[in-house]
Each structure stands twice: as structure tokens, then as C-alpha cells.
Amino acid sequence: MPELPEVETTLRGISPVLLGRTISEVRVRNAALRWPVTDEVQQACGQRVSSLRRRAKYLLIALETGGLMIHLGMSGSLRICDEDDEAGKHDHVDIVLDSGHCLRFNDPRRFGLFCWWKAPVEEHPLLRHLGPEPLQDSFSGTYLYQKSRGRRGAVKNFIMDGKVVVGVGNIYASESLFMAGIHPARAAGRISAVRYEALVAAIRDVLERAIAQGGTTLRDFTGSDGRPGYFAQELLVYGREAVPCFACGTSIRKKVIGQRSSFYCPTCQV
DNA sequence: CGAGGGACCTGGTTGC
């Protein structure tokens, strides 16, 4: 479900509710996420939220002596509710605030993550080796070009590798490669610097537009207010197998690359 | 170091 725009949408939705509030309680109903939720998260109790931010697809809630880190995995979502609202089947964790509001973590597939961290969070094992943020200046065509030399794997896998650049998930990888006219299975090391400039521009463009639309709702993504994202209407190739390409009319193809479905136009992308 | 595959889960859709 959530790629970078969906995580960003969630962050923007929950920030005003959490900022400056004190956490009164952390309720763990089901600790069996991808890694078990440990008692360490109870350290959050009694601490004030000083800031919230996103690194890759991780949400970081900074408190006084550390903070909480949340990843939504494939099917996770966060929403704001009242602390005494009845919890549903997949509502695994609540962060209860002194305002009476509650940040509720729901994740049917339980691929998500909910853990405690101590500063400096950048050195956390899960964050330490991550590549640059795609919307920051350090991510450039030159960077991708240099990083890709000698790599024989598909460019789609390359841009989805978090050590290369973070936040480019399966939907936006297909979309940005279409926009840049690059075939997703092309070897990363055999793409020119000029084409990587176009790819970086496409990645930025698609992510920024998706954030502006509140993310992409394919089946069940909703923001923290329960509303869907509207970017699905703007998808050019993702999920459009056998439908005519908007640019040239050729049937869009679907191909599994790196165990993930990939969509592309065989005429526009080489 | 890079590449590839399995692993972690539930639930919706598809096809017999």
C-alpha cells in the first residue's frame, strides 16, 4: 500500500495532532509485527512529542530521550481517533495522547514496524545504510549514473534499492521509467548520464504530484483522516496491462522483474 | 560487492 507519497500524506495528517502533546499510554494489542513490538516502546509514556519527520518510508516521532519509529509495510495505515473508540481486528498499536486523541496503527498483513529508537536516529541499523531522499538535491542524474556503473541488474530494481535512493516503490518505479522512456529491464549500468537526468526529473515529478494528490489509493489506502488518495487517476502505466499507451497507442505490457509486476510501453521505452 | 530468491502475513479476486 504505502509508498513515499502515502507516508508523506500520513505524516502531514498526523503531525498537527501529535506535535507538542504528551504521550500518556502506548497500547500494544498485537506485538507480532515483522519484528515483535518490544516493551522498549513503553519508554515513550510521559514524553512530549518535539517533532515528526519522515526518512525514506519510516515515520520518526521524536520525543525527549529518543522516539518512536513506524513503518507501514505493505498494508499499514495510521489514523487519528478518540482513545476510547473501539479497536478493530487489525488495530495493533495505539499511541494515546494527553489530548484524548489516539494514533492508531492498523496493519492487516503485519509487515510493518513499530519500535523505539535512541538518538542519533540516523545511526539506527535500519536507517544507517539508506541512500539519499529523492526530493533532495543530493539525488541527481550524475549520482545515479556514477552509482550504476558496472551494475548489470535491471534499472527498475536499481532505483527500488534503498541503498541507491529511498522511497521509490513499485508503482512509482514503473511510472517514472515510462516518463523517462527507459525500459524497466534495461541493465542499470548501460544507461547514459543524460537519460539518468531525465529519470531523476521523472521520479521527482511523479512523487511530488502524488504527494499533492494525497497519494495513490489502489484498493484501500486512506490518509490519517480516512480519505483516499487521488493519484490513481493519473497513473500512466501501472495497472494498465493490455490498455493502449497514452503516448503511442501500443498495448501496455506487464512483466515480472525482480519478483514484482512491472508495467511499460514496449514502443516508448527502450 | 552485486544479484537473486525466500521469508514475513492477511485478504481480495479469479478460475475451476
Next chain:
DNA sequence: TGCAACCAGGTCCCTC
């Protein structure tokens, strides 16, 4: 209608 097979937006970890 029932049930099995397949598919899904992520990413870590192990092996080669």
C-alpha cells in the same frame, strides 16, 4: 456455491 490458487503498494536477510 465452494475452495484452491494467485496476487498485492515493502524490505530484510541469506546464499551464491
